[in-house]
Amino acid sequence: MPAWEGVSVLGVGTTMFGKQPELTGPELVRQAVFEALDDAGVDSVDAVFAGTVFGAPGTIQRALQTCGIVEVPIITIENACASGTSAFHEACRAVDSGAFGNVLALGVETMTHHFGGAIHPEPTDREGRQGLAMPSIYAMSASRYQSVYGVTDEQLAMVSVKNHQHAVGNPRAQHQRVVTVDEVLESRLVADPLTILQCCSIADAAAAAVVGRTRDGLGVRVRSSALRSGALWDHRSPNVWGWDIVASTAQDAFTSAGVSCSDIDLFEVHDAFTIGEIVTLEALGLAPVGEGALLAESGHSALGGPQPVNPSGGLLSRGHPLGATGLAQVAEVVWQLRHDAGSRQVDGAVLGVVETMGGGTAGVDGNGCVVAVLEREDR
Amino acid sequence: MPAWEGVSVLGVGTTMFGKQPELTGPELVRQAVFEALDDAGVDSVDAVFAGTVFGAPGTIQRALQTCGIVEVPIITIENACASGTSAFHEACRAVDSGAFGNVLALGVETMTHHFGGAIHPEPTDREGRQGLAMPSIYAMSASRYQSVYGVTDEQLAMVSVKNHQHAVGNPRAQHQRVVTVDEVLESRLVADPLTILQCCSIADAAAAAVVGRTRDGLGVRVRSSALRSGALWDHRSPNVWGWDIVASTAQDAFTSAGVSCSDIDLFEVHDAFTIGEIVTLEALGLAPVGEGALLAESGHSALGGPQPVNPSGGLLSRGHPLGATGLAQVAEVVWQLRHDAGSRQVDGAVLGVVETMGGGTAGVDGNGCVVAVLEREDR
Numbered sequence: 001m002p003a004w005e006g007v008s009v010l011g012v013g014t015t016m017f018g019k020q021p022e023l024t025g026p027e028l029v030r031q032a033v034f035e036a037l038d039d040a041g042v043d044s045v046d047a048v049f050a051g052t053v054f055g056a057p058g059t060i061q062r063a064l065q066t067c068g069i070v071e072v073p074i075i076t077i078e079n080a081c082a083s084g085t086s087a088f089h090e091a092c093r094a095v096d097s098g099a100f101g102n103v104l105a106l107g108v109e110t111m112t113h114h115f116g117g118a119i120h121p122e123p124t125d126r127e128g129r130q131g132l133a134m135p136s137i138y139a140m141s142a143s144r145y146q147s148v149y150g151v152t153d154e155q156l157a158m159v160s161v162k163n164h165q166h167a168v169g170n171p172r173a174q175h176q177r178v179v180t181v182d183e184v185l186e187s188r189l190v191a192d193p194l195t196i197l198q199c200c201s202i203a204d205a206a207a208a209a210v211v212g213r214t215r216d217g218l219g220v221r222v223r224s225s226a227l228r229s230g231a232l233w234d235h236r237s238p239n240v241w242g243w244d245i246v247a248s249t250a251q252d253a254f255t256s257a258g259v260s261c262s263d264i265d266l267f268e269v270h271d272a273f274t275i276g277e278i279v280t281l282e283a284l285g286l287a288p289v290g291e292g293a294l295l296a297e298s299g300h301s302a303l304g305g306p307q308p309v310n311p312s313g314g315l316l317s318r319g320h321p322l323g324a325t326g327l328a329q330v331a332e333v334v335w336q337l338r339h340d341a342g343s344r345q346v347d348g349a350v351l352g353v354v355e356t357m358g359g360g361t362a363g364v365d366g367n368g369c370v371v372a373v374l375e376r377e378d379r
Numbered sequence: 380m381p382a383w384e385g386v387s388v389l390g391v392g393t394t395m396f397g398k399q400p401e402l403t404g405p406e407l408v409r410q411a412v413f414e415a416l417d418d419a420g421v422d423s424v425d426a427v428f429a430g431t432v433f434g435a436p437g438t439i440q441r442a443l444q445t446c447g448i449v450e451v452p453i454i455t456i457e458n459a460c461a462s463g464t465s466a467f468h469e470a471c472r473a474v475d476s477g478a479f480g481n482v483l484a485l486g487v488e489t490m491t492h493h494f495g496g497a498i499h500p501e502p503t504d505r506e507g508r509q510g511l512a513m514p515s516i517y518a519m520s521a522s523r524y525q526s527v528y529g530v531t532d533e534q535l536a537m538v539s540v541k542n543h544q545h546a547v548g549n550p551r552a553q554h555q556r557v558v559t560v561d562e563v564l565e566s567r568l569v570a571d572p573l574t575i576l577q578c579c580s581i582a583d584a585a586a587a588a589v590v591g592r593t594r595d596g597l598g599v600r601v602r603s604s605a606l607r608s609g610a611l612w613d614h615r616s617p618n619v620w621g622w623d624i625v626a627s628t629a630q631d632a633f634t635s636a637g638v639s640c641s642d643i644d645l646f647e648v649h650d651a652f653t654i655g656e657i658v659t660l661e662a663l664g665l666a667p668v669g670e671g672a673l674l675a676e677s678g679h680s681a682l683g684g685p686q687p688v689n690p691s692g693g694l695l696s697r698g699h700p701l702g703a704t705g706l707a708q709v710a711e712v713v714w715q716l717r718h719d720a721g722s723r724q725v726d727g728a729v730l731g732v733v734e735t736m737g738g739g740t741a742g743v744d745g746n747g748c749v750v751a752v753l754e755r756e757d758r
């Protein structure tokens with residue numbers, strides 16, 4: 001069902017990632033969109049799907065008018081952390097259906113104006129009412145996971161060490177510095193066992209992709225994408241939070257693309273917290289349940305290893321400006337598949353996967369997940 | 380382009396409209412969705428497009444899980460006041476493309492928890508920084524319009540009188556009472572010349588429609604829908620705020636459906652303020668520019684007249700819970716075309732139009748408009 005025929009990413013663009021309170025949402029959008037249009041070699045698009053979680057009404061339309069994108073349909077999508085990837089998925093579906101020619105997928109978030117620290121849970125949110133902000137939910141997952149599978153604090157920390165190492169090669173990442181296991185473990189405790197270097201930080205950024213019909217010699221093909229809602233976790237599930245929805249969505253995307261996890265050369269996944277990457281990689285099929293922590297420890301998921309994960313630095317080190325994250329992941333995979341990723345290039349990359357999970361703070365009740373399979377076109 | 384083939388509304392549902400702070404967003408969603416599913420005679424859908432402006436992340440997903448709608452793609456759309464109609468448009472497009480079978484279009488807003496009075500302009504908004512909340516923008520339009528076309532305060536007020544009269548027949552409307560021209564003009568001044576009975580009030584509500592393939596003898600066909608962004612107003616335009624985008628979007632929808640304005644039996648349009656209905660009806664083609672105020676005065680747009688406008692009471696009297704409004708308009712047109720609208724029935728209605736304009740407070744820079752043409756199936 002979500003297999004696309006002749007759908008490609010023709011161009012991508014992003015801003016810098018980090019705290020940039022001096023830039024407004026529209027200013028960030030302009031930077032990313034102009035880069036993506038220029039990269040695609042087009043000066044207009046036929047429709048826009050834009051992801052943002054806390055963006056004010058009108059932000060996208062206002063920004064795009066100043067980019068010369070007027071009158072075309074603009075759909076602004078809120079799907080929590082998966083907002084940007086949901087916009088990308090909808091853009092692919094729109095091109096696949098023949099409804100539009102070139103479609104802009106866009107994500108933006110200005111967080112430093114909204115949040116001093118962690119995102120506030122909504123007052124109507126069940127977990128929120130119990131004090132369960134996102135770090136707490138992930139921390140409970142991590143505790144259970146450690147208890148069941150005997151994973152150590154050091155093994156959790158190694159995910160952060162790996163992704164910070166990767167970000168050193170990404171000139172647009174928020175945290176471009178090496179950290180050690182000791183530094184990670186000794187950094188401020190946020191929610192036991194997660195220290196602050198195991199939590200993504202708030203950021204301001206935008207990212208964009210131009211999606212269109214496949215043209216010879218240009219761009220990166222989108223083999224498939226899948227979007228599911230609900231079932232982030234079920235109290236009857238033997239798995240920890242997030243596993244279930246990632247597994248079912250990934251299965252959709254892999255089946256549609258006719259690939260298996262072992263075929264994939266690199267992954268950009270939702271490592272909002274270290275435990276998140278571990279659980280996600282198990283759900284994607286890189287390791288059996290309970291063995292996901294070995295992937296960072298062994299170097300399997302590091303640059304230079306057989307299946308690098310988050311070569312951009314991931315949410316932990318590139319930063320996690322909610323709505324922008326999905327398109328930043330797409331941009332990274334596109335650069336990698338074009339063999340244009342500089343010092344963080346995954347050698348000979350042909351197939352890449354983007355995975356984003358959106359949980360809101362209504363985590364238990366579910367929200368959404370998107371998984372997309374992208375392929376270098378000259379394969 | 381936006382002409383749909385074999386797309387129908389199979390069922391609709393709404394909550395009551397009004398201040399209902401005791402009900403949460405998910406509770407409102409459940410009421411509307413269960414009624415729509417029941418009305419359509421289906422117990423599941425293949426995808427969901429939901430409109431909300433200020434809904435907290437996760438609201439839609441949480442609500443739908445309790446309706447038994449799980450795992451399917453859910454796309455939450457924010458397109459200001461046109462959020463609900465944008466969701467409806469996207470649902471129609473999804474069915475038309477063959478991507479899904481039955482699709483739920485949904486809108487919800489809980490405003491009484493967010494706003495004590497008028498919606499606050501966003502601090503990054505250009506008009507907002509100058510104090511231009513929505514009533515001020517519409518008031519400036521009204522002043523210019525009155526100055527250019529010699530329209531009186533009484534003529535403005537007659538739009539409110541008409542729509543309040545209509546709402547008396549709508550048991551779900553927020554304001555089910557007759558008002559006189561004098562009462563309208565003597566009510567509290569909000570922004571000169573607009574008094575409070577010429578301004579829609581905040582409300583809490585949800586509304587939903589099940590969109591699917593046309594089935595003999597059931598439902599109402601969607602002949603076309605169109606969505607445009609931008610160009611709400613241009614300082615070079617001879618028209619007042621809102622006219623330009625409504626006119627171009629309506630032209631798209633009418634051309635695609637192969638109908639003209641004079642063919643339409645009833646309209647549900649965006650009368651957020653009295654001047655809004657006047658300008659919108661001119662943009663739709665019911666009257667030449669400058670003569671829209673005559674439609675209410677002459678009874679042309681009243682129930683019993685040749686082309687009733689807002690038989691539900693419209694935004695002015697049914698209420699305007701932002702994200703829910705578009706689907707409430709769709710529900711009203713569907714009930715009318717089924718000849719199931721009780722004492723407010725438009726006799727023999729065959730063709731109906733829904734129009735919603737989304738302005739955010741970034742009005743001048745534009746946002747979006749949706750126009751849809753619906754038809755009784757046994758025509």
